[in-house]
Amino acid sequence: MSIAKKYLYLSVFLAIAIPLCLGILLAISHHRNQVLESRVQELEAIIAQQEQARTAAVALAGPGTALSPVEQQIKDLSTRFIGDNRSLSEKLRDFIAEKPDAQRVAIAAKVIADLAENRDALADQELLWLYPTQTSADVKRVIAQVLSLRGDNQLLDNYIAELQPGLANIVVAERRKVLGELGKTRYLGAAKLILPALMDRDSSVVLDALLALRNTGNESQLPAVEKLLQHPDESVRWLAGDAANNLQMLSKKARAQVNMADIVAELPPIAVE
Numbered sequence: 001m002s003i004a005k006k007y008l009y010l011s012v013f014l015a016i017a018i019p020l021c022l023g024i025l026l027a028i029s030h031h032r033n034q035v036l037e038s039r040v041q042e043l044e045a046i047i048a049q050q051e052q053a054r055t056a057a058v059a060l061a062g063p064g065t066a067l068s069p070v071e072q073q074i075k076d077l078s079t080r081f082i083g084d085n086r087s088l089s090e091k092l093r094d095f096i097a098e099k100p101d102a103q104r105v106a107i108a109a110k111v112i113a114d115l116a117e118n119r120d121a122l123a124d125q126e127l128l129w130l131y132p133t134q135t136s137a138d139v140k141r142v143i144a145q146v147l148s149l150r151g152d153n154q155l156l157d158n159y160i161a162e163l164q165p166g167l168a169n170i171v172v173a174e175r176r177k178v179l180g181e182l183g184k185t186r187y188l189g190a191a192k193l194i195l196p197a198l199m200d201r202d203s204s205v206v207l208d209a210l211l212a213l214r215n216t217g218n219e220s221q222l223p224a225v226e227k228l229l230q231h232p233d234e235s236v237r238w239l240a241g242d243a244a245n246n247l248q249m250l251s252k253k254a255r256a257q258v259n260m261a262d263i264v265a266e267l268p269p270i271a272v273e
Contacts, residue, residue: 089126106268148258183212186262188255191217214243218250
């Protein structure tokens with residue numbers, strides 16, 4: 001067969017094969033596009049159905065019902081209402097006085113903490129007024145801490161002064177309890193009262209003093225803590241080392257005032273209702 005004929009047959013073959021292949025590819029592509037488009041439409045329909053269901057659920061539930069009882073109490077205590085002439089501090093006082101249990105104390109403490117940076121809602125004078133009306137250590141501490149955050153340590157100094165006599169109690173459990181409360185303040189002023197407890201004859205008291213000092217002290221208390229690295233009780237030696245590691249990272253000016261993280265860290269727990 002001549003070369004001319006070969007080229008002729010090849011040309012005819014290509015003229016037939018190329019359009020046929022293109023047609024097949026276009027058919028496949030069109031089918032895939034149809035499948036993809038159909039899948040997209042299905043997904044859009046599902047999303048639309050879910051959105052309709054969510055909207056219907058919200059409408060059925062009505063406004064405000066998404067809040068739990070605790071959340072509603074917090075909201076109410078943080079808001080002044082028309083027809084109620086009480087200030088927020090008066091509402092908090094009445095809320096606790098009505099039923100002074102741990103749950104109400106915890107809720108009130110959270111409200112005060114939440115308003116720490118909102119002087120317009122809960123002014124300094126309101127906190128100063130509220131403090132002496134309270135018997136709960138948690139509420140008094142949080143009030144004092146909020147004022148400290150705002151630059152006024154007077155109530156926090158008063159609070160730790162009220163606790164100080166308990167450090168001389170002959171009952172070990174009472175001394176430990178006071179050290180725990182002092183530690184919750186996260187305030188340098190408390191560290192100065194805690195230092196003598198490092199020399200207590202009871203190791204459990206010394207351990208609690210180290211824990212409290214770790215939360216309240218700074219570099220200034222480091223020498224006193226390092227002396228306990230030679231204590232005969234292994235637990236005291238270990239905790240002294242841990243406390244020393246924490247304190248050596250702080251300057252001598254640290255913890256002179258309480259910050260928001262300090263307040264939140266020591267809020268009493270609120271039970272889920």
